[in-house]
Amino acid sequence: MAIGSTLKDLFRDYRFTVAFIVLLFLVGLAIASFFSPYDPTIWYYAPRDLKPSNEYILGTDSRGQDIFWQATFAIRNSLIISVVAGLISRIIAVAVGLVAGYQGGRTDRVLMFISDGFLVIPLFLILVMLAMLIRDKMNIFNTGLLLAVFGWAWDARVLRAQVLSLREREFTKTAVLSGTPTLELVFKEYMPYITPLAFSTLINNMSWAIGMEMTLSIIGLTNMDIPTLGTNLKWALNYQAILMRRWNWILTPVVLSVLLFIALYWLSISISEYLDPRTRVQRVGGE
Amino acid sequence: MKQKDVVLRTENLKAHYVLDVPGGQKVVRAVDGVDLQIRRNEIYGIAGESGCGKSTLMKTLYAWINRPLRLVNGSVLYTKDGQEFDVYAVSKQELRRLRWQFIAYVPQGAMSIFNPVVKIKDTYQDFLSSHLRGKTVEEMFDIAKEHIEQLGLPASILEAYPHQLSGGMRQRVAIALAALLRPSVIFADEPTTALDVVVQRGVVQLLKDIQERLHNTIILVTHDMGVHANVTDRLAIMYAGRVIEEAATVEIFKKPLHPYTQFLINSLPQFGDTGERVSAPGQPPSLANLPSGCAFHPRCPKAMPICKQKVPESIVMGEHRVACWLHAEGGEAEHAANS
Amino acid sequence: MQPILETRNLTKVFHRGSLLARDRIVAVDNVTFSMQRGEVFTLAGESGCGKTTTARMILGFEQPTSGEIIYGKGEERWHPRVWFSQRIQAVFQNPFETFNPLRKVEGYLFETVNHYKLASSKAEAEELINSKLEAVGLSYGEVAGRYPSEFSGGQLQRISIARSLLVDPSVLIADEPVSMVDASIRMSIVNLFRRLRDELDMGILYITHDLATAYYLGGQIAIMFRGNTMEMGPVQEVLTNPRHPYTQLLRESIPEADPEKKWRGRISIAETEQEEYLREGCKFAGRCPQVMEICKKQVPELVDVDGVQVKCHLYVDRGSVHEEVS
Numbered sequence: 001m002a003i004g005s006t007l008k009d010l011f012r013d014y015r016f017t018v019a020f021i022v023l024l025f026l027v028g029l030a031i032a033s034f035f036s037p038y039d040p041t042i043w044y045y046a047p048r049d050l051k052p053s054n055e056y057i058l059g060t061d062s063r064g065q066d067i068f069w070q071a072t073f074a075i076r077n078s079l080i081i082s083v084v085a086g087l088i089s090r091i092i093a094v095a096v097g098l099v100a101g102y103q104g105g106r107t108d109r110v111l112m113f114i115s116d117g118f119l120v121i122p123l124f125l126i127l128v129m130l131a132m133l134i135r136d137k138m139n140i141f142n143t144g145l146l147l148a149v150f151g152w153a154w155d156a157r158v159l160r161a162q163v164l165s166l167r168e169r170e171f172t173k174t175a176v177l178s179g180t181p182t183l184e185l186v187f188k189e190y191m192p193y194i195t196p197l198a199f200s201t202l203i204n205n206m207s208w209a210i211g212m213e214m215t216l217s218i219i220g221l222t223n224m225d226i227p228t229l230g231t232n233l234k235w236a237l238n239y240q241a242i243l244m245r246r247w248n249w250i251l252t253p254v255v256l257s258v259l260l261f262i263a264l265y266w267l268s269i270s271i272s273e274y275l276d277p278r279t280r281v282q283r284v285g286g287e
Numbered sequence: 288m289k290q291k292d293v294v295l296r297t298e299n300l301k302a303h304y305v306l307d308v309p310g311g312q313k314v315v316r317a318v319d320g321v322d323l324q325i326r327r328n329e330i331y332g333i334a335g336e337s338g339c340g341k342s343t344l345m346k347t348l349y350a351w352i353n354r355p356l357r358l359v360n361g362s363v364l365y366t367k368d369g370q371e372f373d374v375y376a377v378s379k380q381e382l383r384r385l386r387w388q389f390i391a392y393v394p395q396g397a398m399s400i401f402n403p404v405v406k407i408k409d410t411y412q413d414f415l416s417s418h419l420r421g422k423t424v425e426e427m428f429d430i431a432k433e434h435i436e437q438l439g440l441p442a443s444i445l446e447a448y449p450h451q452l453s454g455g456m457r458q459r460v461a462i463a464l465a466a467l468l469r470p471s472v473i474f475a476d477e478p479t480t481a482l483d484v485v486v487q488r489g490v491v492q493l494l495k496d497i498q499e500r501l502h503n504t505i506i507l508v509t510h511d512m513g514v515h516a517n518v519t520d521r522l523a524i525m526y527a528g529r530v531i532e533e534a535a536t537v538e539i540f541k542k543p544l545h546p547y548t549q550f551l552i553n554s555l556p557q558f559g560d561t562g563e564r565v566s567a568p569g570q571p572p573s574l575a576n577l578p579s580g581c582a583f584h585p586r587c588p589k590a591m592p593i594c595k596q597k598v599p600e601s602i603v604m605g606e607h608r609v610a611c612w613l614h615a616e617g618g619e620a621e622h623a624a625n626s
Numbered sequence: 627m628q629p630i631l632e633t634r635n636l637t638k639v640f641h642r643g644s645l646l647a648r649d650r651i652v653a654v655d656n657v658t659f660s661m662q663r664g665e666v667f668t669l670a671g672e673s674g675c676g677k678t679t680t681a682r683m684i685l686g687f688e689q690p691t692s693g694e695i696i697y698g699k700g701e702e703r704w705h706p707r708v709w710f711s712q713r714i715q716a717v718f719q720n721p722f723e724t725f726n727p728l729r730k731v732e733g734y735l736f737e738t739v740n741h742y743k744l745a746s747s748k749a750e751a752e753e754l755i756n757s758k759l760e761a762v763g764l765s766y767g768e769v770a771g772r773y774p775s776e777f778s779g780g781q782l783q784r785i786s787i788a789r790s791l792l793v794d795p796s797v798l799i800a801d802e803p804v805s806m807v808d809a810s811i812r813m814s815i816v817n818l819f820r821r822l823r824d825e826l827d828m829g830i831l832y833i834t835h836d837l838a839t840a841y842y843l844g845g846q847i848a849i850m851f852r853g854n855t856m857e858m859g860p861v862q863e864v865l866t867n868p869r870h871p872y873t874q875l876l877r878e879s880i881p882e883a884d885p886e887k888k889w890r891g892r893i894s895i896a897e898t899e900q901e902e903y904l905r906e907g908c909k910f911a912g913r914c915p916q917v918m919e920i921c922k923k924q925v926p927e928l929v930d931v932d933g934v935q936v937k938c939h940l941y942v943d944r945g946s947v948h949e950e951v952s
Contacts, residue, residue: 513881
């Protein structure tokens with residue numbers, strides 16, 4: 001099948017391979033959270049501020065929790081937030097981009113007006129305001145949803161631009177002359193072009209969502225009871241982990257998030273380069 | 288023919304594309320053993336259908352080889368001021384100096400020469416300033432204006448943006464730009480493709496004017512035989528990466544020797560003649576998968592056993608060169624015996 | 627004979643420029659012609675003369691600013707596109723762009739059969755597709771399961787023609803069908819059009835700037851320049867005896883594949899396309915070797931001269947003014 005050979009080709013790029021392994025590791029950690037012997041919402045179940053040992057792999061923090069198992073929950077929740085945000089924003093972006101691009105005219109103008117509105121609104125202020133108002137009611141899904149609502153506008157334009165250029169290509173005319181109704185045309189003809197674009201923007205959007213969540217956490221605007229990469233970091237900062245040189249506590253979320261960002265970035269560019277036929281050709285035929 | 292008449296020559300030139308495909312590598316033999324001797328003060332045409340390798344040949348002669356294209360064999364020797372040198376042996380700096388001042392190249396679809404966000408005059412000035420020192424902006428503008436007007440183009444185009452000009456006009460402006468620094472060799476790659484007859488005539492007229500003015504060499508690559516008939520002095524026919532026939536243009540049209548050339552000439556509709564015209568049977572071969580021996584043998588009505596086995600050498604008959612076993616010693620006889 | 631396709635005063639105006647300084651470009655200016663079955667009608671002219679815009683309007687890809695397109699027995703235009711596409715089909719210039727490179731070519735063939743309900747089972751559909759492919763010199767076996775990149779330009783063009791033949795159209799619009807096809811295969815495709823015209827009694831609207839193939843196909847011809855029909859009539863007459871200075875220029879500029887017949891004289895193209903479109907009076911006045919003062923101010927009438935219609939001030943008093951069809 002095409003997938004098999006595609007994967008084989010992708011793995012030739014070291015960036016994809018490394019990113020894949022790192023992500024596999026991180027997802028593994030997230031899955032491990034289901035087997036955690038400790039409940040992350042309970043404090044002081046372990047002695048505080050212990051160094052890494054056989055019993056507590058990464059030691060414990062100032063709240064009496066095992067750092068390792070806390071981290072597994074953190075990565076799980078952060079990934080869920082980013083996946084929710086990414087997927088929902090893709091669905092909105094694709095729908096808006098396709099309709100605006102193909103229909104043109106008034107529909108296009110209205111949709112782009114709305115989309116531009118979302119781009120122009122000072123996102124941060126809105127998020128801060130919302131977060132302040134409904135902080136306690138926020139769970140990971142709501143956070144993902146909130147980020148999705150603000151993450152679709154840019155890519156809707158990108159997808160629309162692609163549709164605009166596809167509309168002018170001759171095979172669109174061939175499809176029309178073959179009697180293809182509009183909806184079917186857009187799906188059958190344009191999807192193969194849209195999907196790679198949507199996919200690479202998905203990964204970028206996921207990165208953005210994680211970063212946004214961490215930022216909001218640091219400022220103290222998310223629900224601190226839910227362990228995420230951001231809240232873990234915030235708790236560590238609250239307890240002066242840097243001053244007290246509790247490296248195991250503060251560095252865990254930092255290292256994990258750095259790994260996650262690099263992996264997502266490398267995944268994104270290796271796939272984009274793979275899909276772009278020009279760079280593919282250039283990679284070969286070298287010395 | 289005296290050696291000092293030659294401005295460009297190659298021997299057994301080969302340039303291949305090495306491509307990555309699922310399942311390994313694919314080698315496209317775009318230029319597969321080309322011998323050329325191009326002279327001063329002539330318009331030399333290279334004809335052939337799409338996929339015969341002529342554009343790649345151009346790029347190879349101009350030393351514009353980028354991955355995945357590789358120079359596999361042979362050298363490209365130019366003669367400048369009586370000295371012969373290999374364009375692949377010079378330093379990058381020297382090559383940059385040579386380009387546009389000694390050799391100029393007008394690529395297919397000349398639109399790509401122009402920066403779309405600046406006016407034409409800015410591109411011209413940019414050009415001039417990187418090759419001439421000590422001129423002010425006004426002086427360069429005047430040089431550009433005079434050059435354009437001498438070639439019959441309206442001066443108003445200097446103030447326009449590339450997208451405001453029609454395809455044909457852009458092409459002519461690009462050719463004028465190539466001739467700006469009076470190069471000794473100008474390569475024109477399909478300058479008339481996708482242009483209609485009147486504009487095409489304008490482009491060809493421009494090339495002729497430039498050649499008459501500068502007495503230089505113009506190497507014109509196009510598949511349009513009508514254009515070749517109108518402007519070239521000598522013509523080479525390319526098929527599957529090799530030059531299969533070369534002679535004075537008048538000779539090629541009056542007495543084509545290679546069966547492929549014969550098909551090519553005979554299939555062109557002559558005006559006023561509505562008799563049925565026949566094209567060559569079959570399809571041109573893929574350069575990644577060439578037939579054995581002579582690449583034309585699968586389609587050739589006069590093919591002989593030897594054509595399948597050995598690649599024909601170039602047989603020289605005075606000024607007429609052809610790569611076909613029919614014209615080798617005893618070739619005609621063998622063909623008669625076989626048929 | 628009842629024409630199969632007619633246009634009357636078909637006009638299309640584009641506005642270029644910003645809110646403050648808009649130019650009015652009349653891309654197609656009152657074009658009137660009629661086509662018969664079993665005949666080739668050529669729309670010839672330079673790129674930018676309005677011939678492609680005319681075709682797009684006939685196919686419904688562009689809305690005319692004014693004028694009519696009448697098909698068959700006088701039915702008005704602007705029926706739903708599907709109905710129209712069953713009578714009028716098209717083949718385009720770039721064979722490599724005609725099909726989506728990411729889809730198999732047969733997809734379009736089956737879609738056409740399904741959308742127009744031309745067969746009731748897959749086997750029947752395959753048979754129909756095969757018969758049309760054979761009509762253009764190919765077969766279903768050669769085409770099945772393959773992507774556009776696996777075919778040559780000539781083959782793709784044939785497949786495109788086969789696709790349009792599936793609905794048994796009465797009119798085929800061919801927009802520069804051979805300009806991007808190799809010279810050695812070009813004639814086989816042009817011969818295919820000849821056969822379609824003769825065997826299927828099809829009306830072919832042939833759009834080109836290659837007058838040699840237009841002559842070869844016979845029929846009628848309309849020479850267009852910057853949106854206007856400059857000369858119109860039987861192709862033999864118009865091309866061997868050109869009356870309009872532009873037709874004469876076109877005729878002379880065809881490069882003969884014969885070094886003994888090179889171009890004589892020079893031409894000058896000193897205006898940009900936009901400037902020519904914005905001219906008052908005759909659009910050709912900037913280039914015309916026989917230009918008069920009146921040409922720069924007034925658009926000439928279309929007059930009938932010996933069976934050929936010419937739009938030129940040189941003929942205004944000679945011929946009879948072309949009667950408007952009422």
